[in-house]
Amino acid sequence: MALMPVEDALARILAGAAPRDEPEMLELASCCDRVLARELRALRTHPPFAASAMDGYAVRAAEAVDGAVLRVQGESAAGRGYDGALEQGAAIRIFTGAPVPAGADTIVIQEVTEKRDDGTVLIREAASPGRHIRAAGVDFQEGDVGLEAGRLLDAGAITFAAAMNHARLPVAPRPKVAVLATGDELRLPGQPLGPGQIIASNTFGVAALARGAGADVLDLGIAVDRIEAIDAALDSAIAAGADVLVTIGGASVGDHDLVQKVMLARGMTLDFWKIAMRPGKPLMAGSLGGMRVLGLPGNPASSLVCAHLFLEPLVARLAGRPDPQRLQKAILANDLPENGERQDYLRGDLTISSSGERIATPMLRQDSSLMKVFSDARCLIIRPPHAPEAKAGSPTDVLVLRP
Incomplete structure (x- = not known):
């Protein structure tokens, strides 16, 4: 299967993604950071008198x-x-x-x-x-549309909803994202490590990103590299009604990469599993019944880069939230060599110059297994396929990870 461009992969992952039709009715006090599913009309006039x-x-x-x-x-x-x-x-x-x-x-x-x-x-x-x-009604009149469907319910919107005399609001349901780590070598934080074993750290970062985008997260734990273990985890995701199943590791086609094999045997429609990007080439996307499947690479940087690029916007769409606005312009602090056939995402620092320009500085080490480097990074410097050599001071696109 040929490598798919990042933009095409994102479009296919997001195709048809939308909140479930039936809204959830919540008490007003529980609506912060949820998305209004229907327009909200005033139930009273404010002020009701001069x-x-x-x-x-x-x-x-x-x-x-x-x-x-x-x-x-x-x-x-x-x-x-x-x-x-x-x-x-x-x-x-x-x-x-x-x-x-x-x-x-x-x-x-x-x-x-x-x-x-x-x-x-x-x-x-x-x-x-x-x-x-x-004057009476100078703020709003009974029957006026006060809040439009799709409004993210922040402090101002919730205050307004209360003033309109709404005690409960129809909100878009949170999509349920099931997260499964796979691999014989993995142990949870705090567990003793045997020879050749490592901590399953990616799960926590991926889950945090999904929650931040508006999801409820079901942690399916760690499945060892056995068909029956992955099968059991898949059963749990289906039984829980997961909208998205995210697997971490094991989605390639090596002897011990069983995730794709199990999913196909269970009837998954495979959309693609190789993307023209670095890090994160072996990313799997498909669907099983009504559940979307996203197989992330096992290396931490690869997993988190793919989660930012594909999982976060997918969850946001399913939650009815605005698309994440992470893409910004910056100026390169260093020369960069010409790029190869894959779109590169370099972990980098991001500072503001005295003139107010964003300055992007690539980290010295870019290995996809390095977690401290990713934690320190404030942005991903984007290098398109076959990009020519770039000089310091030239513009570049960056994906902002944190302020």
């Missing part, structure tokens, strides 16, 4: 001239308005958020008044009609 925007006095503008002395008739506070109407030659003490009494058409702020012991107030600055009054 309200004061300041502390002061509700008056008639025609009577509130500079030097006027008005009788204080009563008080209107938030949640406890004045029941009657404003009388001639009078003022009503009012506080922010309180209903404006009938008959009043302006608010004189308390800073330009003087309260007197005889129950009157001196106006020191003339008022104009409508001043410091929030």
Whole structure:
């Protein structure tokens, strides 16, 4: 099978990816960072009455001239308005958020008044009609579309939903991503290591990336290199209703690479399994029933590069979230040689120059097994296939890993 360009591979992985049709209804307090599945209309008008925007006095503008002395008739506070109407030659003490009494058409702020012991107030600055009054419905009206479907529910959106009087919201279900590590050599962190054994570290980074993109993650643990072990893990993923099964390692065609063999035997439709990229060439993509299958390489950098490029945008689409915006422009800090036939993703540092330009510096070591290098990297410097030699100071695309 020929090597597939990265852009084609991504398009095929994302083809048809969308949230499940039936939304999940959640209590408002549980909706942070979820995606609104349907448009949200206001269930009330806000404010429901004309309200004061300041502390002061509700008056008639025609009577509130500079030097006027008005009788204080009563008080209107938030949640406890004045029941009657404003009388001639009078003022009503009012506080922010309180209903404006009938008959009043302006608010004189308390800073330009003087309260007197005889129950009157001196106006020191003339008022104009409508001043410091929030009209009923100035924010939104009952029935208005307040939030559009697809809105990521951040603090502002959740506050607005609450103000519209919604206690529960329809949100896109989180896709379920099952993650399976494979290999006789793998042990979990904290377990003793025998000869030739290593820690299964990739699982945790891949799972974290999937959660950050909006998924619920099912950790299927480690399957040894036995057909029956991989079969059992596959059964668990299907039983759990996984939308995506991510395998780590074992997806190639070596004697001990059994993942692809087991998946094909179980009826997986194989889309592709070789990509023209470095690191990450042996990436498998396919589907088994309604479950998408993504087989990542076993080397840490290869696994994480592929997870950023393919798994993160796939999960985001399935969760109804915006596509990740990681691609940016930068300036190379070093000369780079011409590139070969595969698109290269060099681990690099990213700094900001005094003029505000992003400066990308490739790491000295680029071996795909080096975890510290990937952890230290702030970006992936992208070198297209057959790119000519690039000089320091020339522009380049980078995929930002962290600020």
